[in-house]
Amino acid sequence: MQIRFRLTVLSFLQFFVWGIWLISLGGYMFINFNNPVDPNLGFKIGSTYGTMGWASLFMPAIVGILADKYIRAEILLAICHFAAAISLYYASTVTTATDMITAIFMVSCFYMPTISLSNSISYSLLTKHNYDVQKSFAPIRVWGTVGFIVAEWAVDLLGWTQNNTQFYFAAAAEVCVALYCFSLPKIETIKSTEKKSFVTRLGLDAFSLFKNPTMLVFFLFAMLLGAALQITNMFGNPFLGDFGKNALYADSFAVKHSNILISLSQISETLFILAIPFFLKRFGIKQVMLISMVAWVLRFGLFGIGNPGAGLSFLVLSMIVYGMAFDFFNISGSLFVDKEAKPEIRASAQGLFMLMTNGLGAILGGAFAGKVVDVFTDATGNKDWPSIWYSFAGYALLLAILFPLVFKYKHRKDAIPDTLSH
Structure with missing residues (x-):
């Protein structure tokens, strides 16, 4: 204990x-x-x-x-x-x-x-x-x-x-x-006599998964969806803070305590993780990933609609739906990779999943999101936030349309455990 x-x-x-x-x-x-x-x-x-x-x-x-x-x-x-x-x-x-x-x-x-x-x-x-x-x-x-x-x-x-x-x-x-x-x-460090190549030590053996067309498509979309993960981390706080320029919202809770409002996203995350075993067993990774993409559309779209006044409920809903958007992709994707990888490369495969999402995905998302914000910023520094968020929502919607068309995977209800055991 x-x-x-x-x-x-x-x-x-x-x-x-x-x-x-x-x-x-x-x-x-x-x-x-x-x-x-x-x-x-x-x-x-x-x-x-x-x-x-x-x-x-x-x-x-x-x-x-x-x-x-x-x-x-x-x-x-x-x-x-x-x-x-x-x-x-x-x-x-x-x-x-x-x-x-x-x-x-x-x-x-x-x-x-x-x-x-x-x-x-x-x-x-x-x-x-x-x-x-x-x-x-x-x-x-x-x-x-x-x-x-x-x-x-x-x-x-x-x-x-x-x-x-x-x-x-x-x-x-x-x-x-x-x-x-x-x-x-x-x-204690491990004094192993087993000789491993530098490639193996870096976990690059997992790149063999790219030979499987299904896994190649999965990892590609993992990277593209990973680009969405940091967008609201980057611009959620500035977005809410900008409402402070409007006298109607300057003293609102969302402006004065934007971090607390955003923290609802993490609270939602802890709750939605409990629903993953049911959804994976009932619908399979393809449908669960699709649900995540639709949730990202809602996450960004609700930000575009919301404001700290009459539109506060849309902001709160965006925070709540974040839990589904994040968990149904990040946690479910990790479980899927664990199931599909051979035992000897499971750890490396998890590293590859993290590299595609938190590595390449984060780099892509940072560059893409920053450019979008600059495009919708005028010469005085004022931002067209609805257009910014609708652009991000459009990106997530495009992924949601393409993913079921190119990701070929047949779900078996006995393939996923009832509990988060991996």
């Missing part, structure tokens, strides 16, 4: 430090880096978020190799969090959008590997203490989402979303996480 509690604390802290700045970063950049008006600021914000994708392409694999062979995982996790703290402190000092791209790339290089590394530590310690990893990890991981939500609320209620105090706070929190990591039980 003690080890489960300690891993729960780790999960909470792991995502708490991310939630401090991830959602509010876009709004912070629009407020602080747009005087004089920068006609390319949307693209720069997209590029800033895209650095997480670039970092995800190579850093988790490199850190994973170090943890396997050379440095104990809990020590390496602490080092990464310390380095992320230093990078966040640097982010608090920059005064241009271009410099922020560099700063967040530095943060991402050290933070993004900690997500998989903290998971690996949890798996190892649960196994060592004779817990059923499949049953024990999910209740631990859900506290990571809780930590993210608590961080969003804290930064919002403390009034730090539009100033650099959020980065000081995040840096201090990263130091606390690093110190906590040093207190974790030892995770």
